[in-house]
Amino acid sequence: MSNAADLDPADGARAYELDREHVFHSWSVQSALKPLVIAGGKGTTVWDYDGTEYLDFSSQLVNVNIGHGHPALVEAIQRQAGQLATVAPAHANLARGEAAKRILEKAGPSFRRVFFTNGGADAIENAIRMARLSTGRDKVLSTYRSYHGNTGAAIVSTGDWRRIPNEYARGHVHFFGPFLYRSEFWAETPEQESERALQHLERVIQAEGPASIAAILLETVPGTAGILVPPPGYLAGVRAIADRYGIKLILDEVMAGFGRTGEWFAFHAFDVVPDLITFAKGSNSGYVPVGGVVMSEEISDAFEDRMFPGGLTYSGHPLGAASIVASIDAMEREGIVANAKRIGEDVLGPGLAGLAEKHEVIGEVRGLGVFWALDLVADRATREPVGAGEIATLKSELTARGLLPFTADNRLHVVPPCVVTDDEAARGLQLIDEALSVLGG
Structure with a gap:
């Protein structure tokens, strides 16, 4: 979706350098930060200056409801x-x-x-x-x-x-x-x-x-x-x-x-x-x-x-x-609100329930529309939450596979834009499945 000819990796390096030198980030230990540099976006996809694309299942801070670049x-x-x-x-x-x-x-x-x-x-x-x-x-x-x-x-x-x-x-x-x-x-x-x-x-x-x-x-x-x-x-x-x-x-x-x-x-x-x-x-x-x-x-x-x-x-x-x-x-x-409702009922809800049957690490699936969370546990019987290390691993695995995740505490939130299509939602579920397999294995 990105036009690689219009992207200069040097701009990405420059953006990262300027950020780490001059920008103070919220809710963060500054020395530990390694932010992903985003160059552009369209619909449910964003990309970096190397042309690598990411399916945005975070909607940034759960707000890009109409998608990027409408x-x-x-x-x-x-x-x-x-x-x-x-x-x-x-x-x-x-x-x-x-x-x-x-x-x-x-x-x-x-x-x-x-x-x-x-x-x-x-x-x-x-x-x-x-x-x-x-x-x-x-x-x-x-x-x-x-x-x-x-x-x-x-x-x-x-x-x-x-x-x-x-x-x-x-x-x-x-x-x-x-x-x-x-x-x-x-x-x-x-x-x-x-x-x-x-x-x-x-x-x-x-x-x-x-x-x-x-x-x-x-x-x-x-x-x-x-x-x-x-x-x-x-x-x-x-x-x-x-x-x-x-x-x-x-x-x-x-x-x-x-x-x-x-x-x-x-x-x-x-x-x-x-x-x-x-x-x-x-x-x-x-x-x-x-x-x-x-x-x-x-x-x-x-x-x-x-x-x-x-x-x-x-x-x-x-x-x-x-x-x-x-x-x-x-x-x-464009019927975007109706699309969010349908995607939740027909694709994300059933798909996430299926992942819960497959992966013991999922304690509970909650949500509606394009607003879902997986409560991840170390033990289903005790409902003990997974630790920060497991969440960091999951986040890394998802990003490496081309999915931009939203995580909080022991949870993976599944929150794509309201314009997400059936195919994009299915692809996101597949990438989550793959990453959870690594986490479980």
């Missing part, structure tokens, strides 16, 4: 840059208004306005601010198995290890969400897990003082934590508990939204409507940094006659807005 997005960004490259958020702009309109149409009739941000983390920050201001309360409840971003309140809302060295924001309380495979509640069925997790949440609320709690913040389908599809009744149960105590429900769809689960928004597959939705990179496949908060009518109305004390220089940036418009229109026109 011509409609590229053209929309170029056209907008030529017309109006930037504008202050205080002014009205056609691209921004069209983007907000399309997002609201996809979210559903319960929602009124969109507040645009630079990305997912500051979408979380502003959703929390809206919940606190509209309720007059302070505390935010979120789960231990979660990731919400790396800014002040977002990282403290996060449940994993990245929160611990960054706990500077106030008013955050964590609880355990449902995860039957590694249940905190001694559950044996999805229904038990849901019921007991809801009981646990309500007891935390009661112990913390319901009148002190502004919001419950959840990833609709926790992503980096392991593609934890909520069991039957859980999200509806959280909604009922929130309503009982006057608490706002924020659903984080930064990773799960815009086709990733085979729905425009992941919550559409569950019996729940939140008060606030956060979105970001999936809305335009990360072509331009963008994010936002979708606000219910009630939350929006809370600021009709009072100032909202928040703003960003790049809120509703025209390049980001134009790319959202182009992305939503292309996804609708």
